[in-house]
Amino acid sequence: MNMITFGTPSAAAPVERDAWSAYLVPKEAIDAEITRLAAGDMPASGYRASSIVHPRATDGIPSFTPVTEVTITVLKPGERTPVRRGNYSLLETSILGGGRASVATTHFPIRESDVWTVPSMKPYYYENTSDQLWAWLTYSNAAFLRRIGAYWAEENLPIPEPKPDVADALPAERPYTRKTGPIHRLPSTGTELRGYEHLTDIEPVPNPPLHWQWEDIAPYLPINPGHNDDPNKRGIWLLYNPATERRQGTTPVHFATYAGASPGTPPYAGTRGHFHTSASINYHRTGHGYSIVDGQRVDWKAGDLLLSAPSWLEHAHYVGKDGWTVLTVQDHPMQIALGSLLWQESPDQPILSLGNEEGQKGFVFPREAGK
Numbered sequence: 426m427n428m429i430t431f432g433t434p435s436a437a438a439p440v441e442r443d444a445w446s447a448y449l450v451p452k453e454a455i456d457a458e459i460t461r462l463a464a465g466d467m468p469a470s471g472y473r474a475s476s477i478v479h480p481r482a483t484d485g486i487p488s489f490t491p492v493t494e495v496t497i498t499v500l501k502p503g504e505r506t507p508v509r510r511g512n513y514s515l516l517e518t519s520i521l522g523g524g525r526a527s528v529a530t531t532h533f534p535i536r537e538s539d540v541w542t543v544p545s546m547k548p549y550y551y552e553n554t555s556d557q558l559w560a561w562l563t564y565s566n567a568a569f570l571r572r573i574g575a576y577w578a579e580e581n582l583p584i585p586e587p588k589p590d591v592a593d594a595l596p597a598e599r600p601y602t603r604k605t606g607p608i609h610r611l612p613s614t615g616t617e618l619r620g621y622e623h624l625t626d627i628e629p630v631p632n633p634p635l636h637w638q639w640e641d642i643a644p645y646l647p648i649n650p651g652h653n654d655d656p657n658k659r660g661i662w663l664l665y666n667p668a669t670e671r672r673q674g675t676t677p678v679h680f681a682t683y684a685g686a687s688p689g690t691p692p693y694a695g696t697r698g699h700f701h702t703s704a705s706i707n708y709h710r711t712g713h714g715y716s717i718v719d720g721q722r723v724d725w726k727a728g729d730l731l732l733s734a735p736s737w738l739e740h741a742h743y744v745g746k747d748g749w750t751v752l753t754v755q756d757h758p759m760q761i762a763l764g765s766l767l768w769q770e771s772p773d774q775p776i777l778s779l780g781n782e783e784g785q786k787g788f789v790f791p792r793e794a795g796k
């Protein structure tokens with residue numbers, strides 16, 4: 426008989442937290458990698474791309490957080506990637522120039538600072554239709570899927586062609602579907618038994634690729650002096666994908682928010698930060714400042730990428746006098762789906778289990794300016 430290993434169960438072990446640390450990738454490092462990727466011939470993969478690897482990703486799976494892979498992809502003018510698809514969800518943003526992102530037969534004209542999505546199992550490819558270098562960041566849950574052995578991908582697919590709508594060849598009602606599968610309510614406890622059909626005939630929620638243009642977002646952000654007094658502007662906006670429903674995501678895994686503060690905004694005057702079990706990655710578009718993450722100061726500036734909030738590490742951001750614009754990507758909707766998202770706005774506030782109980786009331790930003 427094989428040796429079976431038994432260990433101390435989590436419930437009997439001391440509660441220890443082992444979050445990956447904050448990690449800054451300076452603009453200079455990103456620019457140098459873009460330059461390196463643009464040099465020479467296209468690799469055999471058809472992708473001029475690199476993953477940004479956190480020092481804790483020592484298991485051979487390129488990751489920026491335990492859940493999220495962040496990649497830089499570059500295309501020179503006229504270049505096009507092969508067509509791929511996989512069971513991961515992508516959230517992408519252009520950091521240099523633009524081009525065209527295609528998902529199935531949808532084509533997005535991408536410009537700098539835009540955000541777009543590639544849903545799971547949709548074929549996708551990119552073409553630099555401009556006359557300048559194009560570089561973008563991709564946030565993917567491939568890291569998580571590879572860690573649990575659930576990653577699936579196909580490459581070198583044909584370019585998707587529009588197909589005429591055809592009626593489903595199957596009869597509308599088949600004998601075994603979610604509509605006909607049995608459900609038994611158990612009288613003793615009110616719980617249910619459900620047939621196999623309910624496991625496998627899941628009601629689909631349409632999840633088309635989406636594209637947020639920066640020029641449409643910018644008017645809602647305080648960017649110029651005086652904007653903080655404009656009631657139509659907010660310091661943070663979620664780029665919401667209806668397919669994520671109550672999970673408030675941009676993809677099923679990640680949300681993206683754009684946040685901004687006008688030049689001259691009084692910096693946060695407090696010393697304590699907030700906490701969430703989701704991990705947060707900031708890409709700083711404009712401004713400079715610093716963050717205090719788990720007691721450590723990390724200075725940042727425009728063009729820097731920062732793992733600014735590893736899971737449940739206290740963090741606060743201090744914005745310099747020229748304000749900031751920042752794209753934040755967080756594995757928040759995935760944690761809502763897992764039922765695991767904890768949130769604490771400050772140490773004197775309760776720890777809330779978001780999505781499982783009444784959520785936080787009365788905040789429009791982690792902390793109001795100057796408080």
Ligand SMILES: [Fe+2]
Binds near residue numbers: 699700701705734
């Ligand atoms: Fe946060």
